[in-house]
Amino acid sequence: MAQKNHHQAEEQDKPTNRRIKFITGADSFGCSLKDALVSHLGSLNIEVEDIGVGAYYSIGEEIGRRVSASSSSSDTQTLGLVACGTGVGVQIFANKSPGVYAATCLTPEEAQNTRSINNANVLAVSGMSTPPDVAVKILDTFINTSFMSPCAASGGKDWDPEIQSFLDGSLPEMAKIGKSSSVGEQPSCAICSLAKNREYSPVEIMPGGSMKIVRETPTSAIVRFKAGSVEPAHHHTFGHDLVVLNGSKRVWNLTKSEAYDLGAGDFLFTPAGDVHRVKYFEDTEFFIRWDGHWDIFLDEDLETAKSAIDKEQ
Numbered sequence: 130m131a132q133k134n135h136h137q138a139e140e141q142d143k144p145t146n147r148r149i150k151f152i153t154g155a156d157s158f159g160c161s162l163k164d165a166l167v168s169h170l171g172s173l174n175i176e177v178e179d180i181g182v183g184a185y186y187s188i189g190e191e192i193g194r195r196v197s198a199s200s201s202s203s204d205t206q207t208l209g210l211v212a213c214g215t216g217v218g219v220q221i222f223a224n225k226s227p228g229v230y231a232a233t234c235l236t237p238e239e240a241q242n243t244r245s246i247n248n249a250n251v252l253a254v255s256g257m258s259t260p261p262d263v264a265v266k267i268l269d270t271f272i273n274t275s276f277m278s279p280c281a282a283s284g285g286k287d288w289d290p291e292i293q294s295f296l297d298g299s300l301p302e303m304a305k306i307g308k309s310s311s312v313g314e315q316p317s318c319a320i321c322s323l324a325k326n327r328e329y330s331p332v333e334i335m336p337g338g339s340m341k342i343v344r345e346t347p348t349s350a351i352v353r354f355k356a357g358s359v360e361p362a363h364h365h366t367f368g369h370d371l372v373v374l375n376g377s378k379r380v381w382n383l384t385k386s387e388a389y390d391l392g393a394g395d396f397l398f399t400p401a402g403d404v405h406r407v408k409y410f411e412d413t414e415f416f417i418r419w420d421g422h423w424d425i426f427l428d429e430d431l432e433t434a435k436s437a438i439d440k441e442q
Contacts, residue, residue: 147206149272150176152195156185156219158398159212159256162264166210166254169265175272185213186394189222189231189253196251197226209251210268215370215418216255217349218396223251228304235259235347237270238281244271245280248300257370257398258347258420276300329353334425335360337409349418354378360407361434363427368401369419376413381406383428404428408438 151170155163160182170177192209199207211219216233223231231251232243243249252271254264277296279285332338337358340350377392384403
């Protein structure tokens, strides 16, 4: 029976059996890559509704909402394509709509896995990490992979019957998520869910901070700082992207003589080598992503940092 369901799912979701339409959009960091992929979709004679460029959170939410509203069509398979600096921010907000399964993919293998295993219907890509030629391969793989088909995670073979049965049963369970919630409950975003029931390790060099690695390559983590904490001026050998999940903070980029006030939903990219100092005004949690191994080099001590912040405020 599981084998039969496997073939039924393939026939249902094969791109050749239903007309494909993509709804696309990006923020300023992802617009060039998005435009290249829209051009590629045009060369494949795939219909595209491009909503243009905007803040990553509004673009992600709008595309998620439109894909969700279009999911009931029987003759058209509506998919989403979103791009921002990392591909993470747009994914977070696309996933806030029921029936939307957005995934950030940095390789064709990840696109293949998320279509086969998760039945993903929105592809998120990184404008800062992914060259156009690689992104085209990711997009082609996303289009041409059907739910429960052989993929990198299955070793290129059909799934075992037990796993096929689980995947087939996952669709109705997944469809229930996000449609309703109990009074007082707030739906969790995908990144926040990663933080549940995980142990956080103290950041010894930064009092008040703790972090949990959630992915090794490229490295990603969820970081927490207590209200009033200060990160003394420091730098890294890697650039890093962060998205604030809750709380508020101010970042002083001393290299560029700029300051940024960040709250929930805000994104910031700090280039490699830029010296920066941070003050947390509330208990704050953020998602951070960087390439390479973690390192940190202090450019001042904690008391010097606090004194500099007190003088400015």
